[in-house]
Amino acid sequence: MAAAPDINQYKEYARRYGIAAAPESVSRLTQLVARQDCCTDEIVRVIEKDPGLSSRLLRVANPGASDESEYTVGTVDEALMRNGIGCALLLAMGTPLSLALIKTFQTMLSLKLESVDVHQLDTLRDTHMRGSIGFAGKVTGHVYLRMSSDSGKAIAANILGLEPAELGNDEIRDAAGELLNIMTGNFKSNLCDAGLDCKLQPPKVGMTDDLSTPVEPGGGLERLAFCAGPIQIFVDVTANPWND
Amino acid sequence: MATKILSVDDSRTIRLIVGKAFRPYNVTLVEAANGEEGLVVAAREKPELIILDVTMPVMDGVTMLAKLKEDPELKAIPVIMLTAESGRENVLQIARLGVRDYLVKPFKEDQLIEKAMRCVTLEKRPVPTPV
Numbered sequence: 001m002a003a004a005p006d007i008n009q010y011k012e013y014a015r016r017y018g019i020a021a022a023p024e025s026v027s028r029l030t031q032l033v034a035r036q037d038c039c040t041d042e043i044v045r046v047i048e049k050d051p052g053l054s055s056r057l058l059r060v061a062n063p064g065a066s067d068e069s070e071y072t073v074g075t076v077d078e079a080l081m082r083n084g085i086g087c088a089l090l091l092a093m094g095t096p097l098s099l100a101l102i103k104t105f106q107t108m109l110s111l112k113l114e115s116v117d118v119h120q121l122d123t124l125r126d127t128h129m130r131g132s133i134g135f136a137g138k139v140t141g142h143v144y145l146r147m148s149s150d151s152g153k154a155i156a157a158n159i160l161g162l163e164p165a166e167l168g169n170d171e172i173r174d175a176a177g178e179l180l181n182i183m184t185g186n187f188k189s190n191l192c193d194a195g196l197d198c199k200l201q202p203p204k205v206g207m208t209d210d211l212s213t214p215v216e217p218g219g220g221l222e223r224l225a226f227c228a229g230p231i232q233i234f235v236d237v238t239a240n241p242w243n244d
Numbered sequence: 245m246a247t248k249i250l251s252v253d254d255s256r257t258i259r260l261i262v263g264k265a266f267r268p269y270n271v272t273l274v275e276a277a278n279g280e281e282g283l284v285v286a287a288r289e290k291p292e293l294i295i296l297d298v299t300m301p302v303m304d305g306v307t308m309l310a311k312l313k314e315d316p317e318l319k320a321i322p323v324i325m326l327t328a329e330s331g332r333e334n335v336l337q338i339a340r341l342g343v344r345d346y347l348v349k350p351f352k353e354d355q356l357i358e359k360a361m362r363c364v365t366l367e368k369r370p371v372p373t374p375v
Contacts, residue, residue, distance in 0.1 A: 010332045013339045017346035019330045100328070104350035108261070160260055171256070178257040182349045185299070185328025192331040200299060 022096055022190045025050040030092040030194035033085055034138075040080050043088050047076050053091050059117075060087050060222050066119045083220065089139065089239055090222040092194075093187045097143065097237065098224060100186035104179060109158040111228040118225040121232045124148065124211060131176045131205040133184045137198030139191055141239035143184050144213055145176065151231045152176055177203040183235075216240040246272040247364050250291035252282035252308065253326070254300040258349075262295055262326075265353035269366040279303030283311055286318055293364045295356070298327035298334065306334075309341050322363040326351070 014021065021027070029046050032038045047053045054076055061079035062071045073079045079087060098115055105113035129152040131145040147155070149172075156175035157164040180203045188200055215221050219240030226233045247270065251262045254277050263273050274289050276282035280303040286294060294312070298305040305325060312318045322344035327334075330348045338346065345359045360366060 006332070006336060010336055013335050013346075014330075017335070017339075019335065019346065019348055100350070107350045107352050156257075159257060161264060174255055175257045178255045181255065181299070182328040185349065186330070189329050189331035189334070192333060202301060 096187040134201040144236040253297040279308030
């Protein structure tokens with residue numbers, strides 16, 4: 001109960017500075033996931049109330065399926081029973097991350113980025129740009145951002161208001177690293193507010209032809225995909241809750 | 245006389261965006277890539293406003309803000325935090341240290357200018373007349 005004055009004070013500062021809160025369903029879900037003694041029924045109720053969260057959970061619970069007709073896990077309850085609470089944590093992280101990425105494109109690039117099914121995009125082949133950022137604490141994991149060189153160049157050019165030909169590799173890498181920072185900073189705030197304290201590591205960006213995504217022992221993986229015209233972005237989130 | 249503003253961010257992308265936002269105004273922008281550099285530049289340049297990131301290598305923005313507020317010569321300089329982190333603990337800690345304003349990334353250049361104008365006077369650069 002001692003935290004109440006802090007929460008009220010935070011609300012006052014958030015109002016003063018114009019800081020927007022995370023969606024209610026996401027905040028609630030993160031708070032539930034953060035409690036190791038929470039019963040699954042409560043988590044099921046929160047997810048079932050939000051069609052977006054429900055459909056994403058089923059996608060995470062059916063990693064091999066290319067569409068809903070191939071799902072072997074069909075309900076939220078079953079998905080949590082079979083895959084554990086880590087699945088719900090991925091949802092709690094993926095939502096602020098997606099919102100931040102879409103908002104970044106809207107506000108800083110004036111581009112409408114859409115969330116699409118991973119299978120709707122061309123698969124990345126050969127050498128591509130990969131950025132990663134790790135987070136460690138009560139929850140441990142990584143966020144990976146992958147895109148073609150052309151997409152990386154188009155994004156950097158748009159953010160900086162330059163022509164793609166004017167950009168060097170350093171500018172392209174730095175812009176991709178900043179995109180990662182913005183995305184992960186937003187979901188980290190949500191995790192910390194729910195009691196899952198963690199710290200971000202500096203982003204690493206480079207070229208690779210390795211398409212594999214390492215998953216932490218006992219953790220889960222969620223794959224997200226986005227497009228804006230010819231720009232295609234793949235985001236992988238891996239997480240392992242209650243690392244301590 | 246130009247308004248001197250210090251931008252402290254480890255991301256060159258953000259420093260370029262901040263520079264672009266202030267380009268229409270009579271502003272001299274000085275830069276630093278982390279808190280330690282930021283303190284040195286702040287002491288040397290005595291800016292009228294500091295725009296400060298939180299997560300940076302070497303010295304983070306919260307530590308730099310705390311050190312600024314301990315320095316009698318620098319503590320009155322208004323600081324706007326520019327960060328992707330808006331968690332409760334972060335905001336409370338930063339607000340209690342005495343930050344003037346807080347802008348969450350992603351941001352529009354207009355939002356930064358609006359918040360800067362609450363701290364300092366920004367005059368438009370004269371548009372060069374065509375010859």
